[in-house]
Amino acid sequence: MSTIEKTFFGKMPDGQEVSLFRMTNEIGSIAEVTNYGGRLVRILVPDKNGSLTSVIKGFDSLEGYLTDTTFLGAICGRFANRIAKAKFFADGDEYTVTSNDGDNCLHGGAKGFNAQVLDASIDGESLVLSYLCKDQEEGFPGNLKVEVTYSWSETNELSIQIIANTDKATPINITNHAYFNLNGKGQILDHKLKINATRFIPIYPDAIPTGEVRFVKDTAFDFIQAKAIGQDINDKDEQLKNGTGYDHCFVLNKDEFGDLVMAADAFSTESGIGLRVYTTMPGVQFYSGNYLTSVVPGHEGKLYEARQAFCLEPEFFPDSPNQSGFPCCILQPKETFQHTIIFQFY
Secondary structure, three states, rough: OOOEEEEEEEEEEOOOOEEEEEOOOOOOOEEEOEEEEOOOEEEEEEEEOEEEOOOEEOOOOOHHOOOOOOOOOOEEOOOOEHHHHHHHHEEOOOEEOOOOOEEEEEEEOOOOHHHHEEHHHEEOOOEEEEEEEEOOHHHHHOEEEEEEEEEOOOOEEEEEEEEEEOOOOOOOOOOEOEEOOOOOOOOOOOEEEEEEEEEEEEOOOOEEEEOEEEEEEOOOOOOOOEEEEEOOOOOOOOHHHHHHEEEEEOOOOOOOOOOEEEEEEEOOOOOOOEEEEEEOOOOEEOOOOOOOOOOOOOOOOOOOOOOEEEEEEEEEEOOOOOOOOOOEEEOOOOOOEEEEEEEEEO
């Protein structure tokens, strides 16, 4: 059984109040979420000595998130990851959305879900956040109703259930952008990582997919067997150069779209803490925190720096609206988008 406590977290520039929701399970582990961008603020789980350890990056107040440019812990949408040239077609009509990453659209535009104050309610042991993304917000078509439900179990599983409906055909790709460090501090290059994927998606230097799907075998992208994140990160691989490290989508091994599968398994020998990520989506973006930075100190009292955390973002493939060979990400009226993410700590 989990309890949820609501507290004041800060005020937006327009005076709107933002809340923090602390979920505590029966063994004392904690998961904190704010309704500003649906952001995971803190997760505390016991290490191998039984001491509670903070395993994600975050800030102690709203101020840090208002200055954040790295989507720390956020729900990203309407379309997470990138859309090339900030243009796409949906049902035969061309749309231009906000370009906020060079010529491309990243994580929903200049003011995506990550920068919105979401409606919040407590439903038993779950936190429910909802948002109406209006037609033409950031240039996207259709009124999109989104509901995100967080549940924190006694076995240290954080379940994120995402549901969305639209009244006009629209691309959709909603995920969580948590930054993990299972040591609680320092860099993450010694973390062992396994990814359930025999293929990945190569990118151009601007991080837009080339359209190819490439096998990981005999490359630095082979995480079929667990290895240290830093083992091959400095290899002379064009793809590592293009991503300034790992910033690539991996094609998950699964039989059917919508099946819940384990996407990745990370482990720290230093803390003895492990993380398994489960998803119903076809891909997971592995990002080695190459551009992690902050202008406000994080939980550790210091500014965040590159490769002090990694991300595992379950999602559709980047630029899916413009890539005919990728799984379809267009949500139609009368359809329901459903996505399950589970962060299981062990």
